[in-house]
Amino acid sequence: MKITREQIVENLMNIVGEDSVITDEQVLKTSSHDRFRKYEDINGVYTQPIPAAVVKVKSTDEVAQVLKFMNENQLNVVPRTGASATEGGLETALENSVVVDGSDMNKIIKIDVYNMLVTAQCGVSLEVLEDKLREQGYTTGHSPQSKPLAQMGGLVATRSIGQFSTLYGGIEDMLVGVEAVFPNGNITRIKNVPRRAAGPDIRHVIIGSEGALCFITEVTVKIFKYMPENNLLYGYTLDNMKTGFEILREVMINGYKPSVARLYDPEDGDYHFSHFAEGKCVLIFMAEGPKAIADATGKAIEEIVAKYKECKKVDEKFIQVWFDNLNWDPAKVAEERVEIVETHNLGFTTEVSGNWDIINEIYEVCIERIRNEIPDITLIGGHSSHSYLNGTNMYFVYYYNLVNIKPEEEIDKYHNPIQDIIVEETIRAGGSMCHHHGVGKHRTHFIQEEYQSSYYILETLKKSFDPNGIMNAGTIIPLNK
Amino acid sequence: MNILVCFKNVPDLDALSVNDWLIEDHFQVDTSYVRTMLNPYDESALELTLKLGDAEKNDDFKLTALTVGTSHLDKVLKTLYALKYDLGVRLDCKSDIRFNPCFVSRMICNYVKNIKNHQVIILGSQSNVGDNAKTPLLVAEGLGIPCITSVIGIKLAEQKDCLSITSKIDDLIIEQIVKAPFVLAVGDVPTSYIRVPTLKDRIQYKEKEIKVFTLEDLEIKENDVEEENDTQLIELSYEKNGRNCVFIQGHHSSEKANVLYKEYLMERIK
Numbered sequence: 001m002k003i004t005r006e007q008i009v010e011n012l013m014n015i016v017g018e019d020s021v022i023t024d025e026q027v028l029k030t031s032s033h034d035r036f037r038k039y040e041d042i043n044g045v046y047t048q049p050i051p052a053a054v055v056k057v058k059s060t061d062e063v064a065q066v067l068k069f070m071n072e073n074q075l076n077v078v079p080r081t082g083a084s085a086t087e088g089g090l091e092t093a094l095e096n097s098v099v100v101d102g103s104d105m106n107k108i109i110k111i112d113v114y115n116m117l118v119t120a121q122c123g124v125s126l127e128v129l130e131d132k133l134r135e136q137g138y139t140t141g142h143s144p145q146s147k148p149l150a151q152m153g154g155l156v157a158t159r160s161i162g163q164f165s166t167l168y169g170g171i172e173d174m175l176v177g178v179e180a181v182f183p184n185g186n187i188t189r190i191k192n193v194p195r196r197a198a199g200p201d202i203r204h205v206i207i208g209s210e211g212a213l214c215f216i217t218e219v220t221v222k223i224f225k226y227m228p229e230n231n232l233l234y235g236y237t238l239d240n241m242k243t244g245f246e247i248l249r250e251v252m253i254n255g256y257k258p259s260v261a262r263l264y265d266p267e268d269g270d271y272h273f274s275h276f277a278e279g280k281c282v283l284i285f286m287a288e289g290p291k292a293i294a295d296a297t298g299k300a301i302e303e304i305v306a307k308y309k310e311c312k313k314v315d316e317k318f319i320q321v322w323f324d325n326l327n328w329d330p331a332k333v334a335e336e337r338v339e340i341v342e343t344h345n346l347g348f349t350t351e352v353s354g355n356w357d358i359i360n361e362i363y364e365v366c367i368e369r370i371r372n373e374i375p376d377i378t379l380i381g382g383h384s385s386h387s388y389l390n391g392t393n394m395y396f397v398y399y400y401n402l403v404n405i406k407p408e409e410e411i412d413k414y415h416n417p418i419q420d421i422i423v424e425e426t427i428r429a430g431g432s433m434c435h436h437h438g439v440g441k442h443r444t445h446f447i448q449e450e451y452q453s454s455y456y457i458l459e460t461l462k463k464s465f466d467p468n469g470i471m472n473a474g475t476i477i478p479l480n481k
Numbered sequence: 482m483n484i485l486v487c488f489k490n491v492p493d494l495d496a497l498s499v500n501d502w503l504i505e506d507h508f509q510v511d512t513s514y515v516r517t518m519l520n521p522y523d524e525s526a527l528e529l530t531l532k533l534g535d536a537e538k539n540d541d542f543k544l545t546a547l548t549v550g551t552s553h554l555d556k557v558l559k560t561l562y563a564l565k566y567d568l569g570v571r572l573d574c575k576s577d578i579r580f581n582p583c584f585v586s587r588m589i590c591n592y593v594k595n596i597k598n599h600q601v602i603i604l605g606s607q608s609n610v611g612d613n614a615k616t617p618l619l620v621a622e623g624l625g626i627p628c629i630t631s632v633i634g635i636k637l638a639e640q641k642d643c644l645s646i647t648s649k650i651d652d653l654i655i656e657q658i659v660k661a662p663f664v665l666a667v668g669d670v671p672t673s674y675i676r677v678p679t680l681k682d683r684i685q686y687k688e689k690e691i692k693v694f695t696l697e698d699l700e701i702k703e704n705d706v707e708e709e710n711d712t713q714l715i716e717l718s719y720e721k722n723g724r725n726c727v728f729i730q731g732h733h734s735s736e737k738a739n740v741l742y743k744e745y746l747m748e749r750i751k
Contacts (some may be wrong), residue, residue, distance in 0.1 A: 048635075275513075318514050343674045345677040
């Protein structure tokens with residue numbers, strides 16, 4: 001017999017205590033989605049099934065018991081920590097879902113400066129952790145725009161990346177060990193060692209699993225010496241994105257590792273840079289690390305850029321001021337809500353990646369198609385913000401006016417058609433449809449095209465670790481409707 | 482009805498770090514490194530006027546946007562064209578007029594008197610640069626017409642050449658039907674963001690000409706800039722508004738909420 005909503009709540013209270021099970025109607029409503037549906041949320045319209053409860057777990061053991069109960073009763077679990085997701089990963093797609101919230105598991109367990117490791121529970125805020133480390137002269141090297149909001153479990157679950165990734169890598173390069181709970185209640189720990197060759201690297205089963213395989217309870221990441229006094233910032237204006245991609249490539253293939261390597265097109269850069277780069281592309285680098293390395297990296301960047309005559313150097317202060325105002329904190333999120341209500345203008349981003357030989361084509365084709373095919377567009381632009389030996393990412397930024405629609409129609413009229421163009425063109429060119437936000441629930445219809453023949457591995461992982469399909473249903477792999 | 486909205490582009494001072502608030506010898510904070518934006522009061526004025534235009538079907542209803550400064554402001558005027566302002570006007574001026582509302586108001590008055598008359602002139606109450614809060618009043622004085630301050634709403638009125646004006650002074654809300662000509666100083670409007678033009682409209686109006694008038698066109702001499710000024714800036718200093726911060730300790734949210742209530746809120750609620 002199917003368990004009722006009331007019985008779900010009662011059972012959960014028995015496991016974690018009454019105080020840790022939230023059934024307040026408004027909390028449940030706002031827990032039924034993430035920032036992908038921000039316009040619905042602003043208008044108080046909730047189109048997703050409202051969860052039965054939000055459970056604030058306080059220990060790995062509680063997570064195990066909750067997941068076991070949910071698995072036995074075949075009930076959907078949506079794992080969550082900082083709730084800063086943007087791609088629908090936190091939407092409760094099925095009736096009687098339970099949001100398992102790890103944000104109270106917020107202890108920094110150990111800062112190990114000898115082995116250069118820090119271990120933290122899933123609910124530790126990245127900003128809190130980073131501030132603590134910096135006080136002691138260390139850094140995680142991880143600095144996504146969501147730093148003031150995001151927490152460690154979610155960052156690993158969504159395969160996060162930060163603004164200094166070209167030097168420090170993405171979260172997958174930082175994660176040393178991890179503890180996670182699978183739907184049958186099994187608690188697994190992957191130990192902290194510098195490298196291993198004992199079979200496949202199973203950390204990658206957990207990193208980027210977006211709550212669709214397990215609940216991450218604890219992470220251990222690398223730490224690095226923090227030496228901001230050696231940082232060198234460089235900014236240039238230029239005419240073409242194609243030239244900018246060429247410069248990024250030259251820096252990367254010659255073995256240099258700036259921490260920041262970013263290229264903005266004029267439309268995306270307009271808001272940030274128009275006071276010094278009107279109508280121009282902007283190229284930004286930062287070199288950091290030990291002084292000798294930072295200096296050598298900075299010198300090489302200057303030499304490479306000097307070969308491109310269309311590049312004009314700008315005062316680094318412009319770049320510093322911009323960089324200081326880049327992150328999204330709760331105040332900025334609140335301000336955005338007011339602005340949307342007043343202007344009926346809404347903005348989102350979609351991030352993809354591609355090798356050097358296709359990235360400019362992806363950029364040009366997507367911009368052209370969105371300009372021509374989507375109504376009421378007020379801005380379409382983009383930037384590259386994470387570069388690698390083989391290629392780079394493209395982060396499309398788009399805004400549109402909401403014309404003659406109900407809040408629940410916004411996604412179908414604007415957001416999904418734009419995202420579909422970007423994903424279609426990226427896959428067609430041979431790139432990846434997700435660079436660092438995760439798949440969530442709104443790109444799943446492309447997942448088989450993304451994986452092609454390797455989809456077998458992904459599907460088998462899901463079936464093996466979550467045979468009842470209770471973990472974040474509809475995320476990464478689409479729901480069978 | 483001809484309406485003139487005067488606006489100013491200002492640096493986004495929120496983007497300045499504390500260390501950047503260094504007052505230089507010549508009484509200037511260097512804001513050249515931060516992006517600029519519409520002065521919030523002026524932004525409200527521009528949007529209130531657009532809403533008025535949305536409601537008015539009469540072809541004789543014309544909106545003009547005017548600013549004082551150099552050619553970098555033309556981009557903002559073109560954005561206003563894309564939002565359906567009929568005319569964009571720039572009064573060309575390279576001088577430092579941040580603390581010189583007399584001169585700014587004289588330029589506006591001379592434009593209205595000598596170049597194009599307007600029945601209604603709308604300005605933001607004040608800006609974050611200069612912070613004089615005098616310009617609307619000086620414009621009204623210069624033109625010899627009334628000025629309504631702290632305006633928060635403008636609507637069409639049934640009577641000819643009249644508008645319904647809502648203003649707020651302390652807790653008092655005043656609504657009045659006013660016959661043009663008059664000046665409005667827009668204050669704390671609850672909704673303050675201006676709408677956003679579509680890319681299509683931006684492209685359509687990209688080449689539309691901005692009307693630029695020099696000091697000579699306005700019959701003003703270069704050296705009037707300083708002679709006109711009735712204010713001398715004697716000191717510029719940074720007001721430190723430090724706030725104390727307490728981190729509430731607790732094992733979980735409800736424990737922290739309890740501490741917040743007992744130690745900080747309970748007394749205040751009583």
